[in-house]
Amino acid sequence: MSDRIPVSPDWLSEAVGTVFTAAGLSPRAAATVAGSLVEADLRGTPSHGVMLVPMYVERLRKGSVSTAETAEVVHDVGAVAVLDARHALGQLTGDQAMELAVDKARTYGIGAVTVRHAFHFGGAYRYARAAAVAGCVGIAAANTRPLMPAPGGASAVVGNNPLAVGVPTGHGEPILLDMALSEAALGKIRLAAQEGRPIPPTWATDRDGTPTTDPAEALAGLLLPAAGHKGYGLALVVDVLTGVLSGGAFGGGVRGLYADTSTPNDCAHFFLALDVAAFGDRAGFEQRVAVLGAQITGSPKAHGTERLLLPGQLEAERQAASSGVPLDASVLGALTETATSLGVTLGEPR
Template sequence: MSSQSESVQLSVTALTAEVAALFADAGLSSAGAQRIAGALIEAEQQGLKSHGLMHAPVYLERMRKGSVSTHDRAEMVSDHGAVAVLDARHMLGHLAAEQAMALAIEKASRFGIGAVAVRHGFHFGAAGRYVAQAAQAGMVGIAMSNTRPLMPAPGGAEAVVGNNPIAIAIPTADEPMVVVDVAMSEGALGRIRHHHQRGEPIPGNWAVTAEGLPTTSAADAIKGLLLPTGGPKGFALAMAIDMACGLLSGGAVGSEINALYGDTSKPNDCAFLFLALNPQAFGADDLPQRARAQREHIRKARRAPNTAAIRTPGEMKWRTAATQQETVQIDRSTLTALRACAIPIDTLAVSHGGERP
């Protein structure tokens, strides 16, 4: 965890405006810049630093090199009742994902279910953001994405599938909603990069070196292979997610996807799949109330010794965000990288502090 000396407290309003200015300067529309800034800072507010502002510099670098486009709307490829396919045209993944889930929600309100696949995508941050979008509309949401290969098959010695995330959200009658957001490795690459950025070791079960040797070095892990959670089970899920996203969308799969931090002149080219399920179409109008009751039943279950509390999926993000509505703690290393991006346009909250003691 960041100590006070390793992080600074910034105004959310000022930081959002200045991060948006960075993206607008890179050619994104004003509305699109506000949306991506809000998405990245929301991750910081939720404590998801590995999905937040640490990625802004590479996003901006890619936009300037042209491997991420300045589009803020994906194009419709096909639209058949409850199902649609979008072409993100290599735009910022957060914007394409928001649009796709909004379309899935709209279709679910008409047909009971909505399914939207997206091709030519780009890193979209935390998948939980988009299923929460569905749950806030009263829908059950499912989201997944493929990524470039990072994990070997059981018994293999080369990466063949990505650390592909899947998220599911269940609407509840009150907060916190149930939001499951998991990738298929023991430790997500974004978390490993965050450890590397801070000069911290990683747990020994997260990755192996390029030679297949155990490691606690974040730098060696980035060059090596991630280990699937649950062994063959995690690998199998990652493989299924890769195929569902890439093949249904007509997009890339496996080694056709490029690394986020690799050759930044090449499009990332990942693919997404979003589903929204309307409880009313299932005759489950009371789903939010029943979901709340089940959530509370689980939270009040008998605890093991020395356990402070039982938390349900998504609860810690919700609690953390509740404490960072007006100001947010940002790692100094992230702030340094943002300041380097901000130098050409002299943004205030980033370049000149915007810091709260």
């Protein structure tokens, strides 16, 4: 495994922001995207972190990702809206879409926003958490290029379509589910390939459908759905909620992030906010969530288990406890090379 280098989050955020500013974003937009990627590393999900910078920048330079910083509202009726992201970076239009969904939820009790002609938005948890912090149950989802077969199939027909749900607790971090619908996110396989380490045989197959531990073979093959037909079915539904519902791309219409960086990714997103206060007393909701959480974390543990966790709890604890980002040397090297290609000198990490 490659060496990991502890890097200051402030230095890393500034460095990544400088790179995106040099690539054509405003300082505000660059800081937003940089903060999203660094936070993912802090939470222990490097597949959605700074490793993505070279690919994002390559796409900005080739024009398949635009420097637009807001999506266009193309349909807005009551609690529902449809946005056209114009191929902008997904963190920017994702923040915009969930903020609009929350605003609608405060008026109507529910807000639903779809986004077409979108791009990778980083960790889906970001948007579900934003809704939960605002007092709403939040749901965020995205479709990807086909990566998984239907049960019994021999070709990819659905993406691993990430899905996140945030639940407000009223006393600290939300309960936060964030998962790809494959056994593992594609970004984790790319990271394993970059670091030169094997992957579990349950993550993916080679191009012939044989399970593999070689990440390079996996990248040329198929991802395996989480829980078999259940993960496949959920992935199909997410494709409907994102691409089909928004009028954007779905199925084979969504392009890969890495395969052809001159062609727009053209994914689609879905955001839902439910204002818990519209269902009754918000304090009562939070109290019931606390009781439910205590029932789970206080339940009997299997032998050898130290404690039971709620979804998102471990990632939030990692972020709160971290004083630095354990950045893989290959990721830091790629960031430095990208900066140099843009005429930017980052200096020594601190």
